[in-house]
Amino acid sequence: MQSDKKRIDTMEELAVAIGVSRPTLSRYFQDPERVSRTSRDRIAQGLERVEYVPNFFATRLNRKSTGMIGVIIPYLNDLFFTKLLEAIERAAMEAGFTVITQCSHSDPLIEARAAETFMSMSVDGALVAPLGNHSDMKVHDRLRSRLPFVLFDSRPKNMPDVDFVGTNHDQSTGLATEYLCRVGKPPVFLAMPRVNFNAMEREHAYIAKMDELGHEPQIIGTEMIQDNGLFEAHGEAVLDREFAAGRLIDSSILCVNDRVAIGALRAAASHGLEPGSKRVGGLRIMGHDDYPLCPYTVPSLTTVAQNVDEIGRTAVSRLVGAIHAKKSPEEQFVKLFDGEIKVRGSA
Structure with a gap:
């Protein structure tokens, strides 16, 4: 059904329609607790009268945190990574973060471009399942020098000091x-x-x-x-x-x-x-x-x-902890989960 509410496209128009200042409106979308109760109530009532969707990136421009976690996986056509990504997204949402996913499609150049994309977006941290021994380790080194970084699922031998969550x-x-x-x-x-x-x-x-x-x-x-x-x-x-x-x-x-x-x-x-x-x-x-x-x-x-749910949850927990910490953790974090046999018909 088509809404009969007035459509508002910009925050400037919205501020005029509601009757509050543009800076007050901006603070409200960043954190409603940053404005007075009177202003919160006025904005909430005004939003009921109009059709407006806040710009996700614009509301985060002045924040210290973007509220985004970048995730790189090697394959989109692999249902194992679909399960793992679901566990990561659920854990991230519970922690108040939005997941931005990139796929390297088995190509180290695409993997490198995904890392550059996350740095340009100023994501708060990154979870990476590397391709294998043809990944460009310099890209991963640059990524972790810029933001909190946790490897999951597989671990390169030439990055032994990086936080890692996976299977034993x-x-x-x-x-x-x-x-x-x-x-x-x-x-x-x-x-x-x-x-x-x-x-x-x-x-x-x-x-x-x-x-x-x-x-x-x-x-x-x-x-x-x-x-x-x-x-x-x-x-x-x-x-x-x-x-x-x-x-x-x-x-x-x-x-x-x-x-x-x-x-x-x-x-x-x-x-x-x-x-x-x-x-x-x-x-x-x-x-x-x-x-x-x-x-x-x-x-x-x-x-x-593999204990996919715990791998995803633990990787996100470690990353979020590093994001909230004022300095980088001094000790490497490695968590390996045991597997469990599923006996079926083939053996």
Whole structure:
């Protein structure tokens, strides 16, 4: 329905319509408590009579804080980051901040431009999930020299002193490895080309746990099979090659993440294989992350869930604390959350 209220486009027009000064109106939109009760009541009543939307940026020009947090994620088409971003946004709203999200789209130049955008907008702080070993670390160094900065999800080895919130991959991958050793054959690890920090940490954790359990680690998929063939396409291509050669058809396979595992399930289906403890043969496929589609694959994917809600909440809490602090924290903050196995049909 169309409003019959008078439309006001500028704060100058609004001040005249309500009958208060422009500076008083500006202070009201910055913080209603900064003006007298009489003026607050007059402005509130005036706003009921007109159609006016305050300019978000104009109301923050004279503030010490913009009330904005910048977030950089590497992928928009990844439902794991959708879940993580939801947790971040909810925590930020509870803390009184607005989230501005940029996606690097797997491109270090876009990632760098996103960082520059946040600095130009004078956001109060930034949360960044870096791309991997092809990120431009100079950009991240510049960003954290200008404003409070917390890394989440993945941590570059050449930024060891930065606050970080993520998953304890030694625990989560070790848990998955132990589980597969308990229910079947010691697992083969389906890795990724070495461009992803989390993937490399999980690979190392798998090797350490297999050594601890007295088994020989076996790793496949570290090389690129197809151009731009990461995640689902990579998992499918690697296992299609193995199954076609008659290899791994009765093995336990621990995939570096759920998206790779979804591709692995597709490869198994195309070769007439049925992974899962209740099916004929010994093939088992397991992932990591608890991607939202895992319960709906065929068979449903056994995986290790990351504590996404706590990762998002803790990252925001640490950043907000740094924003409100008068000086930078002297000690680095690192919080790693344990994973939890989700047993489903595939293993």
